[in-house]
Amino acid sequence: DAGVIQSPRHEVTEMGQEVTLRCKPISGHNSLFWYRQTMMRGLELLIYFNNNVPIDDSGMPEDRFSAKMPNASFSTLKIQPSEPRDSAVYFCASSLDGPAIYGYTFGSGTRLTVV
Amino acid sequence: DQQVKQNSPSLSVQEGRISILNCDYTNSMFDYFLWYKKYPAEGPTFLISISSIKDKNEDGRFTVFLNKSAKHLSLHIVPSQPGDSAVYFCAASKSGANNLFFGTGTRLTVIP
Numbered sequence: 328d329a330g331v332i333q334s335p336r337h338e339v340t341e342m343g344q345e346v347t348l349r350c351k352p353i354s355g356h357n358s359l360f361w362y363r364q365t366m367m368r369g370l371e372l373l374i375y376f377n378n379n380v381p382i383d384d385s386g387m388p389e390d391r392f393s394a395k396m397p398n399a400s401f402s403t404l405k406i407q408p409s410e411p412r413d414s415a416v417y418f419c420a421s422s423l424d425g426p427a428i429y430g431y432t433f434g435s436g437t438r439l440t441v442v
Numbered sequence: 443d444q445q446v447k448q449n450s451p452s453l454s455v456q457e458g459r460i461s462i463l464n465c466d467y468t469n470s471m472f473d474y475f476l477w478y479k480k481y482p483a484e485g486p487t488f489l490i491s492i493s494s495i496k497d498k499n500e501d502g503r504f505t506v507f508l509n510k511s512a513k514h515l516s517l518h519i520v521p522s523q524p525g526d527s528a529v530y531f532c533a534a535s536k537s538g539a540n541n542l543f544f545g546t547g548t549r550l551t552v553i554p
Contacts, residue, residue, distance in 0.1 A: 331485070358540055368444070369546030370486070370531060377540060418485055422540075430476060431542065433485030 331434035333419050339440045345407040348437045351400055352421030360431060361394055361404050362418040370418070376402065409441045445469045446534050448545035456553050461519040463548050465532030468513065472534040476542065477506060477517050480529045489530075490517070522552045 332351040340346050352359045360375040374384040376396045384394070391410070396402040406413055416438050420431035447466045455461045465475075473494035478486035492499040492506045492515065499506050505518045519526055532545040 360541065362544075367546070369448070370533075370544035372541055372543070375541055383541060420485070430478075430488040430491065433478075433487070435483065435485050 333434035343408045348404040350419030356421035360420040364416040446545040463517040478531040
């Protein structure tokens with residue numbers, strides 16, 4: 328299994344531009360999570376999906392952020408318009424349905440820099 | 443508000459000695475705790491976990507201790523090896539929930 332695949336690995340964009348981050352979860356996993364890593368807050372949950380349905384998006388910072396999961400094998404996180412404070416590493420993770428006790432499998436992350 | 447806290451951003455330990463990483467939580471509803479390890483340019487990987495019905499779980503060189511009354515857990519690595527140098531994240535979850543709450547991480551450096 329190739330694991331959770333994220334693209335791009337690095338993204339540098341100018342303030343005001345639209346940014347789209349992509350994630351392919353592990354086949355058979357039906358929960359998908361988007362996390363953001365910052366020095367101040369560590370890994371914070373932005374949104375998670377179960378069976379392609381958004382369950383909790385309370386972590387999405389503001390309306391500039393949106394996420395979709397059109398099918399079981401693909402998800403996007405979009406920031407429009409992007410701002411310098413959005414600069415962070417964004418991780419996607421997937422898991423089998425059930426409690427979080429089974430742990431997640433994380434992708435390698437997308438390092439976003441907004442200048 | 444940060445429900446899982448790792449108050450030490452960094453820790454340096456000599457090779458062969460014990461590394462102790464600490465984690466505190468505020469939500470008494472948490473009943474499952476995990477440690478993740480993260481190398482640069484990689485995603486976090488699951489290391490070890492513990493249920494609230496236990497106070498200790500051991501896996502090779504790694505042992506996690508849970509003190510529910512103090513809402514505190516710790517990860518012990520004995521003996522520490524240079525390959526253990528990484529950022530360690532503590533995480534917690536509630537029964538039936540499908541999301542994890544993470545701390546800010548502790549960067550461990552094992553000095554050869």
